[in-house]
Amino acid sequence: MNYRLEPQPYEWISRDNAIRFTFEGREFQAFEGDSISSGLLANGQSILGRSFKYHRPRGALTLANHDVNALFQTDEKPNVRGDVVALEPGMTLTACNVNGTVIKDKDAKIEYAARFLPVGFYYKTFHKPKKLFPFWEKIIRSKAGLGQVNTQWDAQRQSKSYAFCDLLVIGAGLSGMQSALAAADAQLNVVLVDENPFIGGSLDYQLAHEPRVKALRESLKASVSTHPNIRLYTSTLAVGWYTDHYLPLLTPHGIIKLRSRAVVHATGVMEQPAVFRNNDLPGVMMASGIQRLISRYAVKPGQNALVLTSNDEGYRAALDMCEAGIAVVAVVDMESIAQRGEWAERVLAKGIRVLEKHGIYEAIGRQSVQRVIVAPLSGESCDLAKKDVIDCDLIAMSVGWVPAAQLIYQAGGKLSYDETLQQFVPESLPKGIFVCGRLNGAFTVDQRISDAKAVAQEAVAFLKGQHEPRDLSQYRDTTAHSHPWPIIEHPKGKNFIDFDEDLQLKDLKNAILEGFDNIELLKRFSTVGMGPSQGKHSNMNAIRVLARAQGLSINATGSTTARPFFHPVPISALAGRRFRPERRSPLHAWHEAHQAKFMEAGVWLRPEYYGASSARLDCIQEEVEAVRSRLGIIDVSTLGKIEVMGPDAARLLDLAYTMKMSTLKQGMTRYALMVDDSGVIIDDGIVGRVASDQFYVTATTSHADATYKVLSKYVQFCRLNVRLVNRTGSLAAINLAGPESRKVLAPLTSISLSESDFPYLGMREGLLCGYPVRLIRVGFVGELGYEIHLPHDAALEVWQRLMAAGQTVGIKPFGVEAQRILRLEKGHIIIGQDTDGLTHPYEVGMSWAVPLNSKAWFTGKPSLARLKSSCQRQLVGFKLAQGAPKDLVKECHLVIDNNEMVGRVTSVAYSPTQQCVIGLVMLDQPYADTSNPIHIRVDDGRLIRGERCRLPFYDPEGIRQTSAVEEVLL
Amino acid sequence: MKSVQLTPITDWQAWILTGPDSSVAFTGMEAPAEVMTAVFSDGHLIAKTGRDEFLAFVKESAVQPQSTWCFRRHDRILQIQGSAWEEAMLCLCQFDFHRMQPNEWQMLAVAGINCWLWKDPNPDQGILIGFDPGYAEYLEHIFHDVIHELELRSVNLGGAL
Amino acid sequence: MKLLECPVIGKRPISEFDYMGEIRIPPLAADEKTWSEYVFNRKGAPCSLKEAWYHRPTGRWYVVVRNTLTDEIEAHVDISEVQYELPA
Structure with missing residues (x-):
């Protein structure tokens, strides 16, 4: 059928x-x-x-x-x-x-x-x-249970976007359209949203056959759809309210994060069920649900309907059903028909049976409604002596409403119970939150139009800064549209309050008797309102039951808190587009073309090594070997590069770094260690003096922005006459390292590289391949080496020229892994790898970098003065026996002594120069003070024995990086 | 049909100037007086970003600015124009572009990257966006995705859309 | 607070800022107790807090008085009013 x-x-x-x-x-x-x-x-x-x-x-x-x-x-x-x-x-x-x-x-x-x-x-x-x-x-x-999650799901992301407006109007029914239009006419930039695919709201299902609103409907719909100041979003839900009127709008395409200056809630009301036995049988519907089904989808919900009502809306629904060819067998009014208006007269005129002051005692049927027992109401129960049994297959419930005020609660608005309307209505609203329409108790068409126009005026005034809160009750109706107690007891129960959670009247009563007699406790114990519909049809009746059981008013009983989201939001929409910044050096394309395997270093992508991944370890070893014996070249463009200038430049660096920078000679560099107030190491780099009032500072890859911020904080808050320029992205940097570096570099540059003109730790400016560069003699990897700082757009050409010039000596590009091994052989630490959030200089053997006596102040000095004599840990070098597997010990493996943890491995690698596995362990001080061997627990649970070593492992006198290379080779 | 075009601007030399003599570094060029404003004249764009700090984008052929502390920058600069450029930017940036005035200079986060933006006085020219060259691939990739999606998306109702 | 209105740059989302905490001047000649108080303890009780905020895209610093209970900005403070000297 x-x-x-x-x-x-x-x-x-x-x-x-x-x-x-x-x-x-x-x-x-x-x-x-x-x-x-x-x-x-x-x-x-x-x-x-x-x-x-x-x-x-x-x-x-x-x-x-x-x-x-x-x-x-x-x-x-x-x-x-x-x-x-x-x-x-x-x-x-x-x-x-x-x-x-x-x-x-x-x-x-x-x-x-x-x-x-x-x-x-x-x-x-x-x-x-x-x-x-x-x-x-x-x-x-x-x-x-609820549904089954498909674990073979497809990862989907819906992109998010931002939007801005003066006024957001939520709900495009009569009130929402009218207020949006009035505000747009007053030149506000308005966004109007509605969860439904079509605008019109209850006008189109509750007043679909009302000739008096036909012209109004058409004009409002046409105006809001074409107004140049209105953006209209249908099938869109405002799913939450956040501070400063930040509302996620869930559209079919994803979330729009709307920033509005004010919000009008015209979200209307939600119909509430009557509570009687078997009120959940198929065929028992909200009157408004029946009207939606008929008007929106043209579907007939039954043949013979009975209406249970306590307001005008029930009579209107009866007339709509007649219009749709449904036989209305009776209207059961819980109150007196005398208080009803013209709709009731029209129902009576149709000869429909009206039972006043009656209620439904019970619906009967196996899989759907077949008949109903109705009886006169006597106090709060039914007088069964006068009961009547009526056959029907559809029951329309029209006994009350609650405001859709979830977002108002989220914004911090307060609602109170209006005894005239028997409904919650807004009482006090936060700044920029406005309400109108049925949500605000304005029920008739005239009331709603007036309320909507008034709210628009109020919002316009607010946005002009002339706001006087209006009297919210001005256009509220004076008759109740909700019944204060639409609940009928039945000894056999099955009179449901919460359809989601199958909660019957007696379940709530028992919970209250057990002591869960506060609305929040009742909710959590009974789970009323905690199902997927989040109390939209159940909270009001639960409050009524609790209020009556406690002998309290509805206001004294209160309501539960509404939290985001108003409607489930798919994870794909929440995820949004992925913003994961990825930063590339100007040499990235060259690396890519030369088989670099990339790794992430902070936001940067850096070559880990060059070559086939199947031969990873061999590639890395070859790169190390090239640097030690011939020449290596590495892209270090990711280093932070900061120019520090001004009369107070030296003073700034003295404050920010542990070591004294004001004594640095022009053209020289010094290791720079930065600690925080508690003495914990946060960054390191080098400081070079360009001029008496100009320094060039480098910072580690991942800390460059933070270091710039720290320096700029001193400039601002310590009133220093210093200018800073962060040149990290504008400059590239290349480290040319190895015994052949001077020989290869010299012909390409205007700068004299002789040991006397350009000593270890020196810094020189000049030309390289015709480009302005700074060269710095650094020793991070422990060989003769030059760090070349050059313009971003010169990087590729200079790199290629160096590669070509180095061809004869067997130059090899090396990656981050080889660099890690090279510096480990030299015992140089990496901040953040060999140190953690508690490590101070004394724990890593850097007391030489903490001049407690010669400097009056630097950040962290008082803490370090205290920590000097109370080290709790110590970084110690170790090596495994020759021939031990190269990848057995890993970073973060624990050092064990007598089944106790006494430390952990911070760095470990196979050293080609030492021909064994070397590494660093952070040991607890008592164990560090012994000379016991180091036992490391590896993945399979075995303990591997390592011997302690003095640092550095390689070239302890540092001859290779400081002296003329010819001498070393002799 | 919505359209957005992305064009790299490569005919400028970019500079950052700082220090007391930075404001007199521009010979024959107009420099802005107010902080966070920009002046576009003779094909040069100069923005004042601090009390005595400027970002300058100067035609290659012109005399380049000179001062004690004057450093080359290598900003990646994109011009974003077309009927839906605002919509594209709103997918990436929390800023009300609708209210952005001609010649307005802004520095804000776009897709998580610190950028500067300048609105061309000619509305057909859209805006310029400049950022660290290391993020060129990242941002351009995202822009292309956004533009592709916008072209597929249906138009909403409402007179203002 | 999701938006922070600042001089020169206007109203900006707080996601563009780094929160740098209360403006605190290191106690220079402090005894150990005062110093560790400074290093390890922060005000947690609701109050009007004078705070530093760093706007990343412009690199500008702002000092505001924020009510940490209502999360509202009560005043902007000129940095010159909170500057301090450190020994050379």
Whole structure:
């Protein structure tokens, strides 16, 4: 049977585009624009899912994402919300949490054990004995679970973007459209968002057949869609509010991070269920849910309807159902019909039976509603002596509303309970947060228009800095649209408050009796409002139950806190585009063309070594060997390079570095060690003096920006007359190292390289291959070497000329790994590898770099003065026996003594010059003070013995880097 | 159809000048007086980035600035223009480009990289963005991705979109 | 606070800044206790804190008074007001 109605005036479906999909293996047909739920309902599939705990059959309730009765699983996605997710051609769906099919769920028998499964049952029963919990957890999860995550998922990222506006209006219903328009007319730059694919909100489903709003609807829709000051985003959710009006807008393309100057919430209200026995049977729906189904999807939810109401909206829904050809068998009004308006008159005029001051005692039916027991209300219960049984297959509940105020709570707004409206309404709002419409208690069309115009005016004034908060209650309705107690007791229960979590009235009452009598405690113990719909249909009734049990007002009972996100946000949207900066040296392309294997060094990519990865160790060894015996060349462009100039330049460096820089002679360099206030080493480099008032400072690759920042902080806060220029990216740097370096370099440069003109640690300026360069005699790798600092655009040419000139002596480019071995042979530490966040100079044998007596002050001096005599650790060199495997000991392996950890390996490598494995260990001071051998626990658990060595391992006198190379070779 | 074009600008020599004599380093060129403003004239772009600090982008053929502390820079400079250049930038940078005035100079983070931006007074010319040359591949790659995505994306409703 | 409004550069997202903590002057001739107090302890209780913020893209320093309870900026302070001398 087809449940599709004749075309409706504002329907979302496109009847020209039929789509086919399968549910539980059966093929169905629907239209483009259908949601999953409407597509199934159009085919007469009234059971859409099974409940979380008892596996009760569930059908459509709100059609608005205020419940999760209809949760589906596709091949890729779990927990697809059928009410709001559009059908796609070829979709293959099953229901979540079903063992079998939704019609025949083998786990439905769990319901018969319901009375043995009270709230708190799992907490109380399964936590002892602890070791059995994993067993029970597995069973509970499979029986009471949500969807299955596809672990073969595809990594997807949706890009994010930023947006800015004066005013964000959330909700494009009557109030939202009107306020957006008024604000845009006042020249504000407005963003209007709505979660639905079409604008119009409740105008299009609650007032679809109301002739008086036809012209208004058309004019508002047309105006907001074309206004030059409005950006309209449909199918877009404002999923959270963050400080300074920063709101993530979840669009189908990903997240827009919107920065607004103010926000108008026109998010409306969410309909609440009545609580009676079997109120969760398929066929029991919110009146607004029925109206959505009819107006948006043209689907007929039943043949014979009964309306339970306590407001005008119920009568309006009855008329809409008549219009759609549904027989309305009765309207059951919980209050007196005398207080109803024209809608009730029109219902009576149609000859529909109206029962006033009645309630529903119970709905009856196996898989869906078949009949209803109604009875006069007597106090809070039903007078069963006068009960009536009415046959129907559809129950429309229209007993009350709650404001969609989640984002207002997030922003720090306060709501209070209005006894006239029997609804929460905003009471006080933070700066820049505004509200209007039904959310604010304005219910009639006239009230909503006035409220929307007033809020726009208020927002405009606020943005001009002339804000006077308005009287929020000015356009509020004067009659209640919610019933204060839409709840009917039943001795057999199954009167549900929370449909997500299968919570019945008695579950909450028992929890309160057990002492969980505060709204936050009640929530956590009973889990009310903690399901996927996050209390959208359950919190209000839970508050009413708690308030009554405690004899408190609703205000005194309070509400739970709403947190982001308002709606689940896919991880792909949260992930966004990947911003992982990657920095390349000007020689990158050359390295790439010469088989460099790259590694990350901070944000930089650096050659680790050159050659085939299958021969990694051999390549590295050859590179080391080339530097030691002939000539190597390495790209060190990643070094931080800072120019320090001005009358106070020397003073700045004296403050920032441990060693005295003011005594440095022009044209000379000095090792520079930087510690923080606590004496911990944070960076090292060299300082070279260019002129009396100009220095050139280098910093380690990963600390360059931080070092610049530290220096600039002194300049600013210690009133120093110094200028800094960070030249890291504008200059390249190349280290030419090895006994042949002078011979190869000399013909290419204007600078005299003789030992007397250019000694070790000297710095010279001049030309190299015609480019202006600075040369520095450095000794990091322990050979005669020149660090060449040159313009970024000269790097490639100079590098190639050096390679060509070095051809005859067998020059070899070397990478970071070879450099690490070379410096390890020299016993030079690498900050951050051989040091950690607590290491001070005395622990790494650098007391020579801490002039406590000769300097009045440098950062960290008082700490180091104290630490000098209380070292807790010591960096010590070690080597393994010749012939020991080259890669057995690794960095971070532990040093063990009598089964206790006494240290760890910070650096280790096979040294070609020493012909054995060498390394550094950071030892606890007591063990360092002994002369015991070092036992290192390696991956397989064995202890490997190493012998202590004095540092450096190679050329302890430093002859090779300091003297004329000819002398060394003799 | 949305369009964004990315063009590298390579006909400038870039300089950073600092110190007391930096403001008199520009012979025959107009230099800005206010910090964080820029002047574009005769094909040169000069921005004042500190009390006595300037970034200067000078045509190769012109006399280059000279002062005691004057250093070459090698900024990678891209021109981003086309109907959707703002939209492309908004995928990478938290800045309200809609409010950016002609000739406005800004220094901000784009895709995690510190950049300078200058809005050409001719609206068809879009903006210039300059940054450390080491990030050229990274940023250009991201820009190409963003532009590709924008060209595929459907247009939203609303008069302002 | 997600935006920090500063002189010259205007309103900027705090992701462009490095937070450098309270402005503190090292106690020069301090005894051990005062010095370790300075090195290891920071004010944690809510208060109006005079803080340094570093804007990375421009390399500019800002000093603000921030209410650490409400996370609002109460005042901007000229750096010259918080400068200090260190021994040569």
